[in-house]
Amino acid sequence: MVEALVWLGTWVFALSGALKGVEKGFDLLGVLVLATVTAVGGGSIRDVLVGTLPPRALTHEPLLWSVALVGLLTFRFHPRVQALERPLYYLDTLGLGLFAALGAERGISAGLGPFGVALAGALSGVGGGVLRDLLAGEVPVILYRAGDLYASAALLGAFVVYVLHPLSPEGALLAGSLATVFLRVFGRRLGLRLPTPRG
Template sequence: MSAITLFGILDVLGTFVFGLSGAMVAIRRQLDIFGILVLAAATGVAGGIVRDLLLGDTPPAVFSTLRPLSAVCAAAVCAFFFGALIDRLKRPVMLFDAIGLGVFAVAGCEKALAHGLAAPGAILLGVITAIGGGMLRDMMATEVPRVLREEVYALAALAGAAIYVIALRLGLTETIAASAGVLLAVALRIASVRFGWQLPRAPGS
């Protein structure tokens, strides 16, 4: 599989699962079909828009191709008709969020590297890409963003993007490097929720 095909798939997958997480939050907030679509779109494309603007890649992909909006529309429709079935999963929003987090962390990092950013900047942009949609979703749903209150969130994206860069530096193929980065980020996020891992807090807080 070529790198272009791989990261094209990752971008669509990340957009879809983030859109699905946004749509499920909208359903829990008892929003109508338009509200579900808006929250799905905001969650699915916000991180990518910020990434593209910071890279100077304008107009952002969401405005120049049909794939991102098609992915979030598909996510909204799936949630609208099959929300009850999806909700049978244990913590579906967290699960979809974890997948989107890992996928966008690696995809954002890869695009930053392709635009000539050094490794630290590329990793940081991968994190921004990964957390942007979730932050906007939570604020629109009048919740404190998960990145500020959950056990391990941005740190999982940081680890995934860093492993991707390290794997490339070790000479591994992009497919293996991307898989390792995504799997690590998703595993860290899910494990942090499962086992209650937390970052240090200020004394007395």
């Protein structure tokens, strides 16, 4: 079940990377690079930081090939993919919650404290998107989109995993993922916004 959701989340991230490449007018290789980096970049940064080398994604051949396939399909059928905005929003949120929670788990295994675990989780969730934006020549969207609680939702979810993990590892994973999803989705509904600097 978790495994199936990880594949799904990875594909949605690959798709978001490929779409960015299409939007930028990159060639096929550029689109596939952005798909791959967005899909496996966050988890790979986390693996480097906690010392899991090579990063797991780099040794997971079926996942890598499927990511390339998603990139190829997005390259070919991008107008239809872009039209799926609403379901993609929810799948992306699901992927974010799941990756943040799983990343937090790896941080706990590596002996990190609460702040470190929250960072490891958030990096797993948003690191691929940050690399995508940097490669595309843009300021990472997580740094300024006050009205969409994205990285903050991932931080919260990872923190929830840290707190609940001693009670039940599986329960913590579930609660952490849901915390991220709820904060993002209801934050949007309720119009929650992060503050921006005054003046």
